[in-house]
Amino acid sequence: MSKRLIVVDVSNFIFRAFFAIRPLHSPEGVPVNAVHGVLSMFLKLLSTYRPTHVLLARDTKGGSFRNELYDAYKANRSEPPEDLVPQFALIGELIDQMGLPYSMDDNYEADDIIGSACVQWKNDFDEIYIASGDKDLMQFVGDNIYMLDTMKDKLYDSEGVFEKMGVKPDQIVDYLSMVGDTSDNIPGMKGIGAKGAAKLLAEHGTLDACIEAKDTFKGKKLTTAFSEYLDDGLLSKKLIKIVTDVELGHKASDTEYKFYPSDELIEYLKGLGFKTVLKKLKDMQYQIAQTEQNDGGLSEPTVFEKKAIDTELVAISSEEQIELLKKQVKESEFFALHTEYDSEDKIMRNLIGLAFSFEEGKAYFLDLRNNKNKELSLELLKMSWGDETKKIQTEHGKRDYTYALVNNLPFNARVFDVVQVHYNINTGGNHSIESLAQSIGEEVPPMDKKNPFITELDDESALQFAGLRAAVIFNLSASYKEDLKKHALEEIYYNVDAKLISVLASMEKEGVLINPAYFSKFEKELTEKIDSIQAKINKYSENEVNLNSPKQVGEFLFNELALPVVKKTKTGFSTDSEVLEDLASRNISEVPSLILQYREIGKILSTYVKAIPQLVNEKDKKIHTSFNQHIAQTGRLSSVNPNLQNIPIRSETGRLVRKGFIASPGNLLLAADYSQVELRLLAHFSEDPTMLKAFNDGIDIHTQTASEIMGVSVDEVTSNDRSKAKAVNFGLMYGQSSFGLAKALKISRRDAKEYIDRYFERFNKVKSYLDSLKEEAEVKGYSITLNGRKRFLPDIMSSNRNIKANAERMAINSPIQGTAADIIKIAMINIQKTLEEKELKSKMILQVHDELIFDVPENELEQMKAIVREGMEKVVNLRVPLSVDMGYGVNWFDLK
Incomplete structure (x- = not known):
């Protein structure tokens, strides 16, 4: 029997699983979607590729030698999502329960472990598969070593690497040294792109040979890259080069592996609340027991097949099909319309595909690539987008609306954006269409991040890619409409988020100079x-x-x-x-x-x-920045x-x-910024008399707070006192502890605790309000804004104190921050409506936190000041007035 080793990049699996699987929680309220996803990926790997040996390469919390070479290495990466953090330990326990061999080292990354296994054990196995999505690891492909993309179920040999990357495996390090790697914040050589690097390596073979020949290069970008950015390329090469002599802690023979679903594993998974997979594992136990009775040996792992999508896809080509499609668009009030574009460029992109679904299990695709069917597509868009009686289901309503604005197409239909609706239903989830499809047991072809457009796909692949998306969007819509109703979220979606789509599209189309x-x-x-x-x-x-x-x-x-x-x-x-x-x-x-x-x-x-x-x-x-509302x-x-x-x-x-x-030529920028909106909301919600009086009397709230907690008159408050009071005001509103406040103000914890005690003594209704938010979230399972936006907080029931405390902080700050967010959104909707009704030339162009920016002709300035102030200050009735600070000027900085 041939020996096959699969080396698994565990971190790659964890993050993919977390973002691909909808949020799941254990009976104790701990998030477990990544654990479930990783388990499924392990089982599929074992059943589909049937390795005889397995090694998991795991990262540690510390950095590696690369951080010492370059402090910006991976500095662009944000902290792991808060729902993922508690799952790292659970996945570690899952690995132990499954008995999977693994290797990790505090001084090296998983890539170094994988590279070391490939080099050191190459002659010990007939085949080695690297299960990872990391381009760096392609440098080891060749002979009996392959790269396995489990997302696409594709195995890459040397020719496959060349086909995908444009260079041979032994050129990958030099290639990435030139183009850089944004995921790891590796700079590369500015001015050299993927095609340029591939061309250079095709001509010269290596980066060193390119450096020797650099004096013969022509073109400003290329010569600049090799003169000004060569050091960046050489640094990048050191960062990309993978260490191959890491001590793995195993002999090759130690990685032999046969999976058996032990009772301990089943009990562990039962404790996490997994049900479907438990049935499969128990079935496997039974199969193995039967096999052992028959021949005394362990059987191969059971294959868990993905659910196939039973969808009929029709590529529109004949006159008969065209007429049928037109008839269905004309007669249907609700239908899914999925669009495909050829670029992210909002102004220059072209529409290259339309996919429709009018019923479950069927979708139609109209290919618009190579200038095909242009007139027909315009007719269909006018029949759908242009008809105010239509209710169109989509996954990217804003993108479509922006395209319509740029190309002067009417867009009067009402939009049901499944991504935005899913955000309303589950703010903390993964809102990609791939993830949404998985949540209902379906699957759509994944997007190629390197080339996220259907431009280069063959006809069948384009049909599958777009058609299945339309079908999934249609299938999601019915249940999502029910979910909005069930969770009392119809008001926030239909009257705020859905209406904002066209406003943001207008802003994106307009842009800023x-x-x-x-x-x-x-x-x-x-x-x-x-x-x-x-x-x-x-x-x-x-x-x-x-x-x-x-x-x-x-x-x-x-x-x-x-x-x-x-x-x-x-x-x-x-x-x-x-x-x-x-x-x-x-x-x-x-x-x-x-x-x-x-x-x-x-x-x-x-x-x-x-x-x-x-x-x-x-x-x-x-x-043309892109605004996200999910x-x-x-x-x-x-x-x-x-x-x-x-x-x-x-x-x-x-x-x-x-x-x-x-501002545009002849115009001015007008900026309007809410003043202390979150503290005004705290005063409104808590009904604290001291806060209410300060805001209603026009007293600066931070000065008032300093006066209260320091026991001095308002006139005696210094600027330093006010700064400390400001930190207290905002810190406590966000659930800050005495430790956090002490750190922020650089004072002792004892002094910080005294500040907090005095604050809650003087503003006693604030304390009871903040406590009530935690209690209410614990009873209802969510926090809620003034306008009905909900943030579901299952972790608030967790028995883990740290997880529960984090959820309690969200319960405190989400209603206030969320209400502030809703207020400015509604103001934007109302102001945009006024601008259109009065047919003004002024444009809303930017939104940053609590600030709106407008591009205004000088002769409309005074009128715009009145419209914007009215639109922002009168948007909602509170117990205290909303206040807006305004300024205007030729640039965003020099505002009067």
């Missing part, structure tokens, strides 16, 4: 500042310090300068911002403060000043490409980024 000359000048200034800071720091050291390397910075600060060590990590000295701020506050050296400045300026330079001009649309020279669980809007919510406003350098956003 930027001043490229300003960004260019600002880039130069910040680069000079960074160079100046580097030069100052170099005076303190015998050798130049790489300020992007935590290891070098740590050795410089604590060995060379002999500064007191504040904190250590597994890999050495900690040099995080908390440590540097502590050292800076001691005034024993200017270096920590300089490093903080260097990091702040460097982040602003790379994330905003350099990046924003690259996002300008070629046609209209504007930035990401933040509190209901707040977010934005991407660029993320305008994260532009720093607490530092002068960060605020200056706003100077680059400008």
